[in-house]
Amino acid sequence: xxxxxxxxxPGLSTPASRLVPEPAAPVAAPRNVAQSSxxxxxxxxxxxxxxxKSRPVPLLERVLExxxxxxxxxxxxxxxxxxxxxxxxALPLLTSPEIHEEVTLAKMWFIQHWPGYDAPEHVWQxxxxxxxxxxxxxxxGTLKVTIIAMLVAVPLSVAAAVFVxxxxxxxTREIVKPAIEFxxxxxxxxxxxxxxxxxASWFQEVFGFDSRLNAVVAGVALSFAVIPIVFTVCEExxxxxxxxxxxxxxxxxxxxxxxxxxxxxxxxxxxxxxxxxxxLGRAFxxxxxxxxxxxxxxxxxxxxxESVRTLxxxxxxxxxxxxxxxPHYTVLFALAVLLFLITFGINFAGDYTIMRMKxxxxxxx
Amino acid sequence: xxxxxxxxxxxxxxxxxxTVSDLSVFYGGKKALGPVSMNIPGKQVTALIGPSGxxxxxxxxxxxxxxxxxxxxxxxxxxxxxxxxxxxxSVDAVAVRRRIGMVFQKSNPFPKSIFENVAYGLRIxxxxxxxxxxxxxxxxxxxxxxxxxxxxxLHESALGLSGGQQQRLCxxxxxxxxxxxxxxxxxxxxxxxxATAHIEELIHELAREYTxxxxxxxxxxxxxxxxxxxxxxxxxxxxxxxxxxxFTKPSQSKTEDYVTGRFG
Numbered sequence: 304x305x306x307x308x309x310x311x312x313p314g315l316s317t318p319a320s321r322l323v324p325e326p327a328a329p330v331a332a333p334r335n336v337a338q339s340s341x342x343x344x345x346x347x348x349x350x351x352x353x354x355x356k357s358r359p360v361p362l363l364e365r366v367l368e369x370x371x372x373x374x375x376x377x378x379x380x381x382x383x384x385x386x387x388x389x390x391x392x393a394l395p396l397l398t399s400p401e402i403h404e405e406v407t408l409a410k411m412w413f414i415q416h417w418p419g420y421d422a423p424e425h426v427w428q429x430x431x432x433x434x435x436x437x438x439x440x441x442x443x444g445t446l447k448v449t450i451i452a453m454l455v456a457v458p459l460s461v462a463a464a465v466f467v468x469x470x471x472x473x474x475t476r477e478i479v480k481p482a483i484e485f486x487x488x489x490x491x492x493x494x495x496x497x498x499x500x501x502x503a504s505w506f507q508e509v510f511g512f513d514s515r516l517n518a519v520v521a522g523v524a525l526s527f528a529v530i531p532i533v534f535t536v537c538e539e540x541x542x543x544x545x546x547x548x549x550x551x552x553x554x555x556x557x558x559x560x561x562x563x564x565x566x567x568x569x570x571x572x573x574x575x576x577x578x579x580x581x582x583l584g585r586a587f588x589x590x591x592x593x594x595x596x597x598x599x600x601x602x603x604x605x606x607x608x609e610s611v612r613t614l615x616x617x618x619x620x621x622x623x624x625x626x627x628x629x630p631h632y633t634v635l636f637a638l639a640v641l642l643f644l645i646t647f648g649i650n651f652a653g654d655y656t657i658m659r660m661k662x663x664x665x666x667x668x
Numbered sequence: 669x670x671x672x673x674x675x676x677x678x679x680x681x682x683x684x685x686x687t688v689s690d691l692s693v694f695y696g697g698k699k700a701l702g703p704v705s706m707n708i709p710g711k712q713v714t715a716l717i718g719p720s721g722x723x724x725x726x727x728x729x730x731x732x733x734x735x736x737x738x739x740x741x742x743x744x745x746x747x748x749x750x751x752x753x754x755x756x757x758s759v760d761a762v763a764v765r766r767r768i769g770m771v772f773q774k775s776n777p778f779p780k781s782i783f784e785n786v787a788y789g790l791r792i793x794x795x796x797x798x799x800x801x802x803x804x805x806x807x808x809x810x811x812x813x814x815x816x817x818x819x820x821x822l823h824e825s826a827l828g829l830s831g832g833q834q835q836r837l838c839x840x841x842x843x844x845x846x847x848x849x850x851x852x853x854x855x856x857x858x859x860x861x862x863a864t865a866h867i868e869e870l871i872h873e874l875a876r877e878y879t880x881x882x883x884x885x886x887x888x889x890x891x892x893x894x895x896x897x898x899x900x901x902x903x904x905x906x907x908x909x910x911x912x913x914x915f916t917k918p919s920q921s922k923t924e925d926y927v928t929g930r931f932g
Contacts, residue, residue: 472739545776547774548778551776551838552778552788553737554732554765554770554842555788555792556765556792556845557762557792558762565791565792569779569780570778570779664779664780664827
């Protein structure tokens with residue numbers, strides 16, 4: 304929970320103000336203090352300006368401090384640059400008449416009656432005689448996979464975090480915790496491969512899915528990528544609950560599960576919310592697993608047993624084959640902007656929720 | 669140092685007597701306390717004094733089985749509350765702690781509202797009815813001499829209270845479940861003198877209805893608030909007697925050295 308505060312603006316700005324160089328110091332200042340009594344009895348804030356002169360900050364330290372700031376801002380600058388680049392490539396969708404001949408924002412979002420279709424429909428079919436860029440199948444597919452992944456990952460991870468931080472003994476903890484965290488180290492292409500070859504067959508046998516690759520397979524596979532993130536942050540949040548809360552609860556005659564549900568989990572709620580927000584961001588943006596395990600058919604349906612095509616997988620699969628600067632290219636960048644905005648929105652909503660939770664508990668946010 | 673059974677004044681005490689026989693506590697095989705035998709009289713204040721690491725907090729925590737939260741802790745001997753043993757395979761530690769409450773050195777209110785803090789013990793005990801909850805919370809807060817200060821803001825966060833108020837809230841929280849005994853582990857050591865005076869006055873009041881056992885580093889505090897005082901040294905009970913006796917003519921020279929400030 305404290306981690307959020309460390310990352311916040313105050314942490315960055317305070318050292319920065321210290322970097323502002325003090326006005327040049329007369330070398331004789333310390334002697335002056337010793338000689339003249341008015342100087343010696345000067346108010347504290349005046350004497351304080353003399354202190355750095357007697358012990359100047361070494362050059363190396365100042366250079367390093369500056370360097371750390373530059374590095375921190377580099378990350379922020381990179382994020383802004385990426386967004387600007389992506390948005391710039393998507394901009395012709397709004398401005399270019401040539402692209403408007405093939406696709407417009409309205410055509411992407413509103414239902415269209417395509418030639419050869421019986422009824423108006425949302426269709427994503429960018430490579431056909433009449434290219435169709437309906438976003439809804441992709442968006443709904445992404446949502447479906449994400450929701451399934453979160454439904455699997457969140458209960459599992461939170462339960463695992465509660466077990467590891469509250470129930471497990473030292474030895475069990477030392478085995479279980481690294482094992483779950485190790486999941487994060489598995490390349491997503493390996494998870495996708497496993498889902499594609501092994502899991503999909505199991506699931507089809509057990510549930511009898513018509514299409515072997517579908518939203519359920521992709522969602523469950525995706526949850527393997529989300530679990531370590533949610534677990535790690537959750538476990539940390541639960542571990543950061545002061546032992547004094549637990550003591551107080553136990554001393555009042557609370558059973559262990561009462562202490563956990565009534566004191567430990569509520570006290571860790573902001574951290575748990577943060578873990579869910581992080582996991583959600585990962586699930587939304589994760590590409591390789593869904594690309595391999597989802598079937599990649601852009602079908603607009605609520606049925607989780609159907610194949611799906613997600614936003615991220617669409618970009619990954621199609622961007623390599625489009626005409627540079629063409630309508631399809633522009634639309635893919637527009638999808639990237641959409642993905643970016645959604646992820647940004649999730650993180651923002653997560654931060655806001657955490658802040659409100661903290662305030663409600665009386666912790667200064 | 670061999671410990672004889674030290675008994676303070678066999679008074680005709682009402683319920684709330686704690687009888688400790690040959691109590692020893694071990695941390696991971698290493699003995700930290702005992703064997704200690706003493707009879708803590710009900711509805712009075714008993715102070716536990718002694719230098720740091722002498723075992724007084726360990727002793728206090730073994731009176732309501734809080735020691736069991738520490739991995740590797742083992743307890744031998746018998747502790748009885750009014751003739752009912754508190755250790756043993758058939759005894760539920762949760763039930764014991766509902767009868768023997770505890771207040772800690774550092775105030776530790778939950779990050780909930782003032783009301784919810786006091787109501788916590790009642791709620792986990794299964795009390796649901798709003799009106800009764802309200803009444804019990806008010807009564808506990810009155811007992812802890814906090815009601816007048818917080819009655820206008822019961823539903824604000826407890827973390828907004830001052831240190832002394834937070835500690836009195838913790839006392840109210842412990843009182844709300846109506847225990848027989850209240851254990852206090854240096855309850856005023858983190859407070860300023862005025863807040864300390866409040867707490868001491870309160871402890872005095874509490875002894876009308878509760879057995880109070882208090883660990884303190886502050887000799888004047890022990891002298892001011894307690895009826896009986898036990899002096900611990902190096903994991904043993906050295907002397908246990910009426911507070912007046914301990915501070916004026918103790919029978920052990922070690923006790924005299926400690927209370928007169930020659931060591932500690």
